[in-house]
Structures are given as C-alpha cells and as structure tokens.
Amino acid sequence: MNPDQLLFTKTHEWVAVSEQDGGKVVTVGLSAFAIEALTDLVYLELPKVGSQATAEEPFCEVESVKAVSDLYAPVSGKVIAVNDGLPNALETLSDDPYGAGWIAKIAVSDDSELDRLLDHAAYQAMCQEEA
Template sequence: MNPENLKYNESHEWVGLTSENGQQVAVVGITDFAIQQLTDLVYMELPKIGAQVVQGQQFGEVESVKAVSPLYSPVTGKVVAVHSELADQLEGLASDPYDNGWLIKVEMAAGATIDNLLDYAAYQKQCAS
C-alpha cells in the first residue's frame, strides 16, 4: 500500500481501504516511524477472527525491548483476517510495514468512517514535531 494514500491514528497505526472478493475491507498496520522507534520487537498479540474492534480502542499489544504497549484500532468493525504468521517474523516487519506488515483486516461496521483520521501530510507533520 502506498503510505500517501493511507489514514493514520495519532498513536501510529495506519489503515487503508481495499477490495477483497468484492467486499471492502480496512487493512490495519503500524507505521514505519513507530517500528523504527520501537527497535527490537519481541512479541505481538492480535485479536482473533470475528472479534469486534472499535476506533480508538485497543485491539492488540506489542512488546518491544522491554516495553509493552497497546495497539489502537483506527477503524470500527469486525476482524475478518489476522496476520498470525507475523508473530514469528517480527524482525521482518520493519522491511515492509505497509504491505507484508499488515496486522488485521476489518470489515467496517455500517456508518464507520476513517475520514476523521490524520492524512499522510498531517501524520508526517506529527512525526516531525
């Protein structure tokens, strides 16, 4: 996914909309900036397929070098796919955070939006500040 076309949480999760099997899904990950700041990732805990996630609420956790941190969902809906294999290849996340580094895919709830999130320029500005 092209980072310039994504939306962002202030807490450094990205979301992009895509179509799979004729259905729109929201793909969620964490940004290159966050991964660089986290340095060594050790563990990641993600929700199960079918779990409900809510925009701004915690959906998972990540442990970097001795810090456990929550992951916040940028979108509201139902989890339809989880990138479980990522747990065994966290070192590789840094090399491809916007494609192979996706974490979950979400079927957005009726009325859910990502228009309220930061766009690429606003997120870049936040990272630079």
C-alpha cells in the same frame, strides 16, 4: 504499498481502505515511524478473527525489550483476517511495514469513522512534532 495512499491514526496505525462484498474493509498495520521508535520487538499478539474492534480502543499489543504497547483499532468493526505468520517473523514489521507487515483486516461498521483519520502528509507533520 506507498504510504501516500494510506490513512493514519494519531496512535501510529496505518489503514488501507478497500471494497469487499459491497462494504468497506480496512487493512491495518503499524507505521514505520512507530516501529522505528519501538525497536527491538519481541512479541506481537494478534486480535482474534471474529472479534469486534472498537475505534480508538486497544485491539492487540506489541512488545519491545523496553515496553508493552497497545495498538488501537482505527475503526469499529469485525476482525475478518489476521496476518498469522507475523508474530514469528517480527522483522517483517520493520522490513515491509506497509506491505507484508500488515496486522489485521477489519470490516468497517461505520464509514464515517474513516473521516477522522489523517492523510500521510498530516501524519508526517504530527510525527515531526513528536520527534
């Protein structure tokens, strides 16, 4: 997926919004910038399908040789799918962060939470400041 069509959190998750059964569903992943910064990933714990995610709260974790990092839910809602194969193919995260490296799908419970997310240009500007 082209990152210009995605939204981003300040905590480096990306979000692709789609419509499903009359509601909004987001596909969530980790930005290329974050994956590059983490390097040497060894472990990913996916959220549980059916669990409830809360916006800006930890919803799964990724571990590199250096440290463990939480991933934060970009929006609130029920986790409806996870990328089961990903924990055993962590290289996919760096090979295709915005496609095959997706992590989970969340059924959005409050569309207004999407308004808080950054577009790609704003996110890149933020990363540049961090770097």
